[in-house]
Amino acid sequence: xxxxxxxxxxxxxxxxxxxxxxxxxxGKFVVGDKLPSERxxxxxxxxxxxxxxxAVKGLEASGLVQIKQGATGGAFVKEMxxxxxxxxxxxxFFLGRMSFDEICETRFVIEPQVARLAAxxxxxxxxxxxxxxxxxxxxxxxxxETVHARQKVHVILADACENxxxxxxxxxxxxLVSNITFKFEPDTNxxxxxxxxxxxxxxxIARDEDAxxxxxxxxxxxxxxxxxxxxxxxxKSNS
Amino acid sequence: xxxxxxxxxxxxxxxxxxxxxxxxxxGKFVVGDKLPSERxxxxxxxxxxxxxxxAVKGLEASGLVQIKQGATGGAFVKEMxxxxxxxxxxxxFFLGRMSFDEICETRFVIEPQVARLAAxxxxxxxxxxxxxxxxxxxxxxxxxETVHARQKVHVILADACENxxxxxxxxxxxxLVSNITFKFEPDTNxxxxxxxxxxxxxxxIARDEDAxxxxxxxxxxxxxxxxxxxxxxxxKSNS
DNA sequence: AACTATTTGTTCGTATGTATG
DNA sequence: GCATACATACGAACAAATAGT
Numbered sequence: 001x002x003x004x005x006x007x008x009x010x011x012x013x014x015x016x017x018x019x020x021x022x023x024x025x026x027g028k029f030v031v032g033d034k035l036p037s038e039r040x041x042x043x044x045x046x047x048x049x050x051x052x053x054x055a056v057k058g059l060e061a062s063g064l065v066q067i068k069q070g071a072t073g074g075a076f077v078k079e080m081x082x083x084x085x086x087x088x089x090x091x092x093f094f095l096g097r098m099s100f101d102e103i104c105e106t107r108f109v110i111e112p113q114v115a116r117l118a119a120x121x122x123x124x125x126x127x128x129x130x131x132x133x134x135x136x137x138x139x140x141x142x143x144x145e146t147v148h149a150r151q152k153v154h155v156i157l158a159d160a161c162e163n164x165x166x167x168x169x170x171x172x173x174x175x176l177v178s179n180i181t182f183k184f185e186p187d188t189n190x191x192x193x194x195x196x197x198x199x200x201x202x203x204x205i206a207r208d209e210d211a212x213x214x215x216x217x218x219x220x221x222x223x224x225x226x227x228x229x230x231x232x233x234x235x236k237s238n239s
Numbered sequence: 240x241x242x243x244x245x246x247x248x249x250x251x252x253x254x255x256x257x258x259x260x261x262x263x264x265x266g267k268f269v270v271g272d273k274l275p276s277e278r279x280x281x282x283x284x285x286x287x288x289x290x291x292x293x294a295v296k297g298l299e300a301s302g303l304v305q306i307k308q309g310a311t312g313g314a315f316v317k318e319m320x321x322x323x324x325x326x327x328x329x330x331x332f333f334l335g336r337m338s339f340d341e342i343c344e345t346r347f348v349i350e351p352q353v354a355r356l357a358a359x360x361x362x363x364x365x366x367x368x369x370x371x372x373x374x375x376x377x378x379x380x381x382x383x384e385t386v387h388a389r390q391k392v393h394v395i396l397a398d399a400c401e402n403x404x405x406x407x408x409x410x411x412x413x414x415l416v417s418n419i420t421f422k423f424e425p426d427t428n429x430x431x432x433x434x435x436x437x438x439x440x441x442x443x444i445a446r447d448e449d450a451x452x453x454x455x456x457x458x459x460x461x462x463x464x465x466x467x468x469x470x471x472x473x474x475k476s477n478s
Numbered sequence: 479a480a481c482t483a484t485t486t487g488t489t490c491g492t493a494t495g496t497a498t499g
Numbered sequence: 500g501c502a503t504a505c506a507t508a509c510g511a512a513c514a515a516a517t518a519g520t
Contacts, residue, residue: 037485038485053487069485070485071484071485073485073486074485
């Protein structure tokens with residue numbers, strides 16, 4: 001007898017939001033397509049302009065569409081890429097929901113596998129990029145403003161692993177670590193001596209998956225542990 | 240000479256959104272806090288109610304706040320959890336930006352490490368849960384409607400690994416795989432015979448990290464390869 | 479360069495729904 | 500039941516951006 005319907009009084013804008021979202025998922029609007037204009041949506045959904053605008057605004061906040069104004073404006077379905085997971089991770093850390101240790105651990109888990117996959121899919125072009133990055137790295141090591149040069153190898157590997165999700169995760173963690181450690185500027189030469197990437201690069205180019213994974217593991221093992229200690233001290237002295 | 244600042248004619252609602260977002264990131268509002276009411280925000284920002292509403296709506300779509308109505312209503316800062324990365328992955332797949340193969344590969348990379356970490360942090364409570372899940376799994380194997388029982392072990396491990404990001408990723412991939420494979424309902428008993436989790440559970444409870452990782456790797460290796468073939472056939476026959 | 483059409487951005491006034499005390 | 504405080508919703512109007520004529 002109690003099998004009556006639970007009348008879901010969903011908010012109108014949520015309803016519109018969901019329907020538009022589903023339509024995009026269903027491929028009724030593909031990348032580059034323009035959603036119906038506000039006026040048309042008002043007609044279709046029989047709601048006020050406020051409701052429509054809130055719904056479309058929600059789509060924009062979700063990264064699904066981009067809104068342009070003007071005569072040829074409207075809400076255009078955006079090319080969604082793997083940056084969404086990166087920015088989600090970014091938010092989680094800066095809201096204090098994710099610890100530095102978790103970031104390091106995640107790097108330690110993912111990057112060796114990324115190196116393995118990169119070794120599996122290594123092409124001559126990738127090899128060239130890796131060698132160039134490593135040469136540059138050794139060259140500019142004395143200039144402290146070129147810290148980012150030391151990340152190039154990691155970025156190249158992330159792109160070369162041919163798994164965009166894992167690549168995005170790796171790059172995101174890398175980004176967070178360097179953002180955080182930038183604050184207390186450790187002696188990078190000590191914490192990250194030159195030549196540390198050499199074995200990784202060699203293994204990847206040789207397409208030796210096991211060696212690539214092992215080399216990355218060893219690299220991150222010493223490197224991240226040092227960083228975690230430094231970060232720990234830094235946090236303690238600031239509280 | 241060209242070092243003038245570009246006059247950013249940002250939209251008012253974007254401006255309000257950004258300022259509120261920054262305030263939350265800065266800890267000026269912590270979890271459970273109520274943002275100022277619409278009226279107050281109108282006063283502070285000197286904008287219309289619509290602008291304020293769109294901005295707050297954007298915060299809600301970003302998962303930062305939850306809006307409640309009524310006398311004690313308002314926009315409350317939400318406990319942001321790792322669901323955001325899960326939903327980002329969800330969107331990416333359903334938009335066709337992520338392939339089934341990438342999902343499987345990601346699982347294959349992450350879950351063995353999750354098993355390793357779970358073994359490292361295994362408590363008597365976890366052990367109990369694992370054994371219960373495995374017993375239930377063996378018991379209900381003949382009922383096809385209980386497919387989800389076979390995922391319990393994975394979920395428990397994801398929660399037990401004490402790295403929320405890796406746990407969320409693992410659960411998200413698991414969820415996607417079972418959502419997808421549900422469509423073509425393969426003969427699960429063949430593809431996923433009973434007792435496959437046994438070695439994993441034993442290793443985790445014994446806190447043998449290497450064995451846990453290896454057992455999970457072996458489990459996923461055969462399992463995912465089969466699934467990928469089935470999915471491949473399914474997709475071909477549907478196009 | 480000026481005009482026009484279209485579309486989003488912003489504001490205001492008003493009314494309604496919902497939860498608390 | 501009533502008052503209060505809040506979000507939700509509607510509609511009309513004007514502002515601003517943009518492309519085409």
